[in-house]
Amino acid sequence: MVIELHDPADPRLTDFTHLRDVELRKSLEAEHGLFLAEGEKVIRRALQTGHPARAFLTTPKWLTHLADVLENQVVYVVSDALMEQVTGFPVHRGALASFERLELPSVATLARRSKRVIVLEDLVDHANVGAIFRSAAALGVDAVILSPRCADPLYRRSIKVSMGAVFAIPWARMDDWHGGLAALDGYDTLALTPDASAVSIDEVRLGEKAALLLGSEGDGLSSRWLDQATERVRIPMSPAALKNGVDSLNVVAAAAIACHSLVRPSSAGSAPS
Amino acid sequence: MVIELHDPADPRLTDFTHLRDVELRKSLEAEHGLFLAEGEKVIRRALQTGHPARAFLTTPKWLTHLADVLENQVVYVVSDALMEQVTGFPVHRGALASFERLELPSVATLARRSKRVIVLEDLVDHANVGAIFRSAAALGVDAVILSPRCADPLYRRSIKVSMGAVFAIPWARMDDWHGGLAALDGYDTLALTPDASAVSIDEVRLGEKAALLLGSEGDGLSSRWLDQATERVRIPMSPAALKNGVDSLNVVAAAAIACHSLVRPSSAGSAPS
Structure with missing residues (x-):
């Protein structure tokens, strides 16, 4: 499901906000039991190792690179400018995904x-x-x-x-x-x-x-x-x-x-x- | 010789400018045959290993920490704000020094x-x-x-x-x-x-x-x-x-x-x- 978003305040973007703010991210990720992967290679590795994706955030240019893994996923597509506005920095690797954390062994x-x-x-x-x-x-x-x-x-x-x-x-x-x-x-x-x-x-x-x-x-x-x-x-x-x-x-x-x-x-x- | 400076454009501060601009620093350092050490520990190491200091830049607070090695040296003292203005970033380690490069062995x-x-x-x-x-x-x-x-x-x-x-x-x-x-x-x-x-x-x-x-x-x-x-x-x-x-x-x-x-x-x- 590919959804174009235009509003940086859209609540569906919450997983991807404030990426430069370590303390805020820590509490956000703990609260929702999530983690964030950046760039095609590590996103693929997270998927291959069985981590359930919550959502993807990508620019139109990068959508095609990941096309083969995006079926049945929630994908938010935004402009480069909106990507930077949401995350707080220029995402050179063009794609982010939020994942559920798996339960750790003891x-x-x-x-x-x-x-x-x-x-x-x-x-x-x-x-x-x-x-x-x-x-x-x-x-x-x-x-x-x-x-x-x-x-x-x-x-x-x-x-x-x-x-x-x-x-x-x-x-x-x-x-x-x-x-x-x-x-x-x-x-x-x-x-x-x-x-x-x-x-x-x-x-x-x-x-x-x-x-x-x-x-x-x-x-x-x-x-x-x-x-x-x-x-x-x-x-x-x-x-x-x-x-x-x-x-x-x-x-x-x-x-x-x-x-x-x-x-x-x-x-x-x-x-x- | 301790000299208080107040003007960020003072030419005596040239060794310490634009520290965040890698390309500019590279050409500046090559042109003048200098390098820059940051923080008390590495400044002391540079001195101990025989590198001639060109100048020191420090805030008043850090002047005392290095007092024992500043005799016969050129020391520019500036405010925290001016330090940041000159170098382009907040210098947490409070002291910088520029040194002559020694000739390298073949x-x-x-x-x-x-x-x-x-x-x-x-x-x-x-x-x-x-x-x-x-x-x-x-x-x-x-x-x-x-x-x-x-x-x-x-x-x-x-x-x-x-x-x-x-x-x-x-x-x-x-x-x-x-x-x-x-x-x-x-x-x-x-x-x-x-x-x-x-x-x-x-x-x-x-x-x-x-x-x-x-x-x-x-x-x-x-x-x-x-x-x-x-x-x-x-x-x-x-x-x-x-x-x-x-x-x-x-x-x-x-x-x-x-x-x-x-x-x-x-x-x-x-x-x-």
Whole structure:
């Protein structure tokens, strides 16, 4: 059903309003249980992974690109100018769609089904969360588990930076931070830290099940999670760099190295080669 | 020498104008051989690494934070409003400084002095270049070599994202793309590619000297450099992810894993442990 709209105040456009206002979007998306996908590629990925579309918003030019998936969908067509007026910015990728959120598995369920997981504690930046999901999915981590306050992987910017990988890897969110790691019973829990006394991530022996804990951008892991982890691991850094004041990696780089180590063949329970 | 300024058109402020206009800044910085550092931490790093300051621009509030390094420097103090008017955006970190660029070593000189280098071909994004410098420096890569068209590591945003790591690792820029790899005589040149037929980066045998080649964000390495490399290497990806359309890593994540592999202890010419 293709409907041309001309009034920016039309209530049917509510899903697509105020896209630059992070706080307003957060409450809107929570209230309606929706998320927003931008651009042809991620819209297709959301559909392929079984997310029910609420509505599409597109300009006439982009209507044809998505024609094959628009049957039986609600499609609002607007001018470029109205698109910008509604969303608050020029939508270069020309197409937006709002989707229902699917129910997430519980952390316990996900932990039971998986062998290699990463756990993100309180990351605040949507782009970082999206980039880490992309690395985790591409490298073959089984699942991602989030602390209660970690930024939303289905926020528009997270989805975009992940290139849709947020739909390709199972994830769950803890209800409770304080006792959250209890659901990882049976796992080696490896806390990533810059602490030089930690075990090198290249040398740590990984058991049948291993969870890698990654802390927030500024402060790293909380002392509670550091204390609860079965092991502290570090990425080996250059002593010369430390002397020059380069004493850490950004969280996306650290996560990529950590995920790569977590899925290395010799870690899957067999003896190292 | 602390000088209060009140006129946004004052020619002494030229180094600090139009900070949001990438193209204008590029030509201004090239013409005057300068770069701009933002925020206390990177300003200090630039000074510590021997870069001569041209001038400082700060608000009264931030003057005291930098007091210890401002002796014998030219310091322009302006109001918050004038700061924003001159630079074109609200400078949250409160302090800017312009510096003379130092002469870069030649690629041949840098190659001679180093054993482990990364080579960036035509990366366009300043944030990516900055993040990759940070990873390379932190992990202990000896040097970074850039293709002629690669984005500038001393652009304000690169410096900021690198957290000043661009000052901590030696780098050079090729004069010539076509024959650029010739300066890496004696190196294993490893071209990073998603190609499944390439050797896993975890398994490749690294000689005494190894250079890892990383391509641009969209297209990866040029076919010329791929052909000239002594080996093609890949980061092992998840078969399941490939099936789900997650077929690559972002360049910062890929570079981090690649740098980590490049400096692994067993690669330094000795037998693998």
